[in-house]
Amino acid sequence: MVGIFDGDYQPLAIEAPPSSKRRGRKKSEVWEHFTVESVASGSTRARCKRCDQTFAYSSGTKIAGTSHLKRHIAMGSCPRIREEKKHQHQQLALTPGSGGGGGSSEPPAKRRYRSSGGGGGGGQVGFDQEHCCEELAKMIAMEEYPLHMVEHPAFTAFVQGLQPRFRVPSFSAMESEIIAIYRREKQSLREIVGGISGRVSLTVGLWTTAQTLGYVCLTGHFIDGDWKLRRWMLSFTMVSSPHSENALSEVIGFSLSDWSLTTKLFTITLDNYCSSHDIYSANLRDHLSSKNTLVLKGQLFVVRCYAHILSVIAQDLLASIHGVVYSVRESLKYVKATPEREQRFAEVHRRLGGASAAAELRLDVQSRWDTTYLMLAGALELRHVFAFLESSDADYNDAPSPEDWKKVEAVCGYIKLLYDSAMAITAAPEPTANLYFHEVWKIQLELARAAAGGGAGDDGGAAKEMHEKFDKYWKDCSLVMAIAVVMDPRFKMKLVEFSFTKIYDDDAERYIKVVNDGIHDLFLDYVAQPLPLTPAYTDQHSHYAAGARNSPEAGSVDDGTAGAGANGGAAAALSSGDGLLDFDMYISATAVGHQGKSELDQYLEEALVPRVEGFEILEWWKLNELKYPTLAKMARDVLAIPMSIVPMGSVFGAGGGSRLLDDYRSSLRPETVEALFCARDWLQHMPTRTEPPPPPLPSTAIVKTEF
Structure with missing residues (x-):
């Protein structure tokens, strides 16, 4: 359309001087930058006044138009115009810093930084130097960028290109900004943690540096007043010997005192790389008790x-x-070395009766055992193809023998148990402690059977070694996991009784009694604690009770037991806004006392909740907190126990032990390292001010926290 208004279809008299015809047709601004010159054969070309390049314009009666000429000027194709714009941009970057009123640079600044809010007047309202510095510090902490990036010339040039008025802070200024963010976030988080009614469980992560120093990372886990599972880093402290229980207990004691949690410690989760775990645990327990x-x-x-x-x-x-x-890995490397070999491998697979979509050959990442397992499992399905390839390809010499494939099959059978268990845990968005028992008891049972000689394709040696290690873990942690699964209304003591009967046979009753006594003793500890009145009993029940009644899954039963409708109906009948909170609590207490049974016994004797898809255990306890006030306090603490110190994305790592702090962070001051790690964790997990406020509950302090 531009060409029409530029005179593209007007008749052109080639015989006339170009200048006179150009005056009559000069309707486009492009002619400010071009002149028209005649060339041979009655054609004309347009010459750029800046760079002297020429472009076709007309040939006989045909006119090329001006679109290509405009692109030369407007899109930076002209080298002279490109140099002039670069010089103007440099001048613009210098002008605002001088504070002068340079008229030439002001209009572009207004055009570039005008606020979109629709307010009148100031075009530079949106720029705030302090806010930009704070956001830059948050970015560095969140994305784990080096602090020294603010002194990199390329980064400085990039930022100046985005906002010439922004003064990039120095390294020391950025370090101070991150420490200031750390202190502000810590103060906000301290107010939240101070309002925890239950206990806090800790995970202890150990880090080492190239300087043989160490850091202890403490993370607190708890369930808040709104029955949300929370995990926040409490400290990241440098110590000279992090593997010493004395040093570790000092760090834990100081951190608990700093956060006013000295009397609220419930459990501590450690890694498994202590050479003498029992002695280490006993000493740590003595120091903190x-x-x-x-x-x-x-x-x-x-x-x-x-x-x-x-x-x-x-x-x-x-x-x-x-x-x-090694042989399997080298075999895959050989096949994947060239497209021709991969194609020949696929042809052989089809010729031997394989499906067209053969199992994908995948190399492993040696630091992740799940990828090695998947590599072996995939290659195992194609072992006959590798055998044929060995007999037909003289260059291929790494094929595993039939005996080797039997070993792969036996090992993959065992690792599949571990892999499936890890996948089940990682699939849960919030892995509460009740999820682990069902996975652990199955592995304990299978390894015990394999060690006794029931493992197919194995002579029992590897199975015995595995069982010895896992049995030690089972003996150390089966009680806490069993108590956690009892807090799951879908299983209670029934799953413990069922699994222990399979694991212990004739001795099952003795071990079941240990769990039963343990959970009753733990409940008595909570009965001895005061039970404060809390407004959390009012608004949080009716909504979830209504949801339970209206859910199509509420009445479905897959194991022949009664559903949770009775619990939901009882909670729904409670008034949420008529001022009879004390009366509701009285009815709840007398209903239990009339039967002469404790909350725990009543809970255990009631029918199991149906195992429906999408069941949320924390929502169930939130709904039934009024019915079981003391037991709910116990469930809140037990379900928050972290059974793993490893983030869900790192479950398949090469093993436990200390993680290595990189050389750059090792060179920073300890307080800066702690500020970086803690600020990153808090900014990721703490609610922001922009979240809409929920209905007024005690936990609304979380969303109202100012950052």
Whole structure:
């Protein structure tokens, strides 16, 4: 359309001087930059006044138009115009810093930084130097960028290109900004943690540096007043010997005091790489018991990391056939080296009766045992193809033998147990403690059977070694996991009785009694604690009770037991706004006392809740908190126990032990390192000010926190 108004279809008299015809047709601004010159054969060309390049314009009666000429000027194709714009941009970057009123630079600044809010007047209202510095500090902490990036020339040039008025802070200024963010966030978080009514469980992560120093990372886990599972880093402290229980207990004691949690410690979850775990745990328990009242005489106090025991056993299994793993890996490398070999491999697979979509050959990442397992499992399905390839390809010499494939099959059978268990845990968005028992008891049972000689394709040696390691974990942690699964209304004591009968046979009753006594003793500890009145009993029930009544799953039963409708109906009948809160609590207390049974006994004797898809255990306890006020306090603490110290994305790592802090962060001051780690965690997990406020409940302090 531009060409029409530029005179593209007007007749052109070639014989006339170009200048006179150009005056009559000069309707486009492009002619400010071009002149028209005649060339041979009655044609004309347009010459750029800046760079002297020429472009076709007319040939005979045909006119090329001006679109290509405009692109040369407007899109930066002209080198002279490009240099002039670059010079003008440099001048614009210098003008605002001088504070002068340079008229030439002001209009572009207004055009570029005008606020979109629709307010009149100031075009530069949106720029705030302090706010930009704060956001830059948050970005560095959140994305784990180096602090020194603010002094990189390329970064400085990039930022100046975005906003010439922004003064990039120095390294020391950015370090101070991050520490200031850390202190503000800590103060906000301290107010939230101070309002926790229950206990806090800790995970202890150990980090080492190239300077042989260490850091102890403490993370607190708890369920808040709105029955949401929370986890926040409490400290990241440098110590000279992090593996010493004395140093560790000092760090834990100081952190608990700093956060006013000295009397609220419930459990501590450690890794499995202590050479003498029992002695280490006992010493740590003794150091901390003087200031903390340990429940069940400390039987639940120290928990071992489940992800680490899975990784240790998987790595041991793979190490037992490391030669075969090497052969399989080299075989895959050989096939995937060229497209021709991959195509020939696929043809052989089809010729031998394989499906057209053959199992994908995948190389492993040696630091992740799940990828090695998947590599072996995939290659195992194609072992006949590798055997044929060995007989037909003289260059291929790494094919595993039939005996090697038998070893791969046996090892993959064991690792599949570990892999499926880890996948089940990682699938849960909030893995509460009740999820682990069902996974652990199945592995314990299978390994015990394999060690006794029931493992197919195995002579029992590898199975016995695995069972010894896993049995140690089972003995240390089965009680805490069993108590956690009892807090699941879908299972209660029934799953404990069922699984222990399979694991212990004739001795099952003795071990079942240990769990039953333990959970009753733990409940008595909570009965001895005061039960404060809290407004949390009012508004939080009717909504969920109505949802339970209206849910199509509420009446479905897959195991022949009664559903949760009775509990939901009882909670729904309670008034939420008529001022009879004390009366509701009285009815709840007298209903239990009339039967002469404790809350725990009543809970255990009631029918199991149906195992429906999408069941949320924390929502169930939130709904039934009024019915079981003391038991709900116990459930809140038990379900928050972290059974693993490893983030869900790192469950398949090479093993436990200390993680290595990179050289850059090791060179920073300890207080800066702590500020970086803690600020990153808090900014990720704490609610923001922009979240809409929920209905007024005690937990609304979380969303009202100012950052």
